[in-house]
Amino acid sequence: MPELPEVETVVRGLRPLLLGQRIDRVLVRRYDLRWPVPADLAERLRGARVTTLGRRAKFGLVATDRGDTLVFHLGMSGRFRLDPDQPMAHDHVVIETGGHQLAFFDPRRFGSLHLVASDSLQSLPLLAGLGPEPLDDAFDGQSLARAAAGRRTPIKSLLLDQRVVAGLGNIYASEALFRARIAPARKAGRIAQARLERLADAVKAVLAEAIAAGGSSLRDHVTVSGELGTFQHCFQVYGRHGKACPSCGGRIVRLVLAGRSTYACRRCQR
C-alpha cells in the first residue's frame, strides 16, 4: 500500500483526529517492528498534546508539545485502524486520544515507530539520508540528471533510491516512466537531459493525481477511516501485464529489475 500518496492520505486522515488532542494513553504490544520501538515510547507520549502532523517521504510525522516527534513508517503492510471493533493480532501499538483509539496495525512488521527531538529530526539516520521531496522545486530534471550522471543502474532502480528522490515506490516508479515514455531498464546515465526533465514532470504529475484520489488501494484500506483510495483504477501499466497498453494497444509486459516487478509498454517506452 504505502508510497508517498498513501502516506500523505493517512496523514491527512489523522490530522483532524489528532491535532490539538492530548494523548491519554499508549499501549505497546510489540516492540520488535522493523526497528525496535523505543522502550520509553508510551511514557514519553502520555500527556503530550499533538501540535502538527506532517510527512517526509514515506514517513509520517506527529509532533507534540513535549518537543518530540513521533515518526512512523508503514512498511509494506502498515495501517492505522480507528476505533477497532475488536483488537487484532497485529495491532502492535494503540494510542488513546480524544475519546478515540488508534491502532498501528502491521502484519509483516516492516513498518516502524520512532520518537525523536522535533528540532533535530536529522538525528534519525532514516531521515538524514533522504533526497528531495518529489513535489518540491528542489526535485526537477536537473537534480535527476545530477543523480543519474555516470550511473549504469536502470532508471527505474534510480527512482526507487530514496537518496535521489524521497517517497517514490514500486507502483509510481513504473507509472511515471510510462508517462515519460522511458523504458525502465534504460541505464540512468544514458538518458538525455530533456527526457529526464519529462520524467521529473511525470513523477510530480502522477503523485499529485494519486494524492487527489486518496492514494491507491490494492489489498488494504488506505485511509484512517477505512475508505479506499481510488487511484488503483488509474494505473496505466502497474499490475497490468498481458493487458492492452492504454496508449498504443500493445501488450504490457512485466519485467524484474533489482528484484522488483516492473511494468512497461515496449512500444511506447524507449
Add this chain to the structure above:
DNA sequence: ATGCACTCCTGAACGC
C-alpha cells in the same frame, strides 16, 4: 563506489 541478491515477516492468491 556501484549494483544487486538477500533478508526481515505474514498473508493472500494461485496451481495442482
Add this chain to the structure above:
DNA sequence: TGCGTTCAGGAGTGCA
C-alpha cells in the same frame, strides 16, 4: 478441501 509455491506497495546489509 488441502497443500505447497509464489508473490507483495520497503529498504538496510553485505557481497562481488
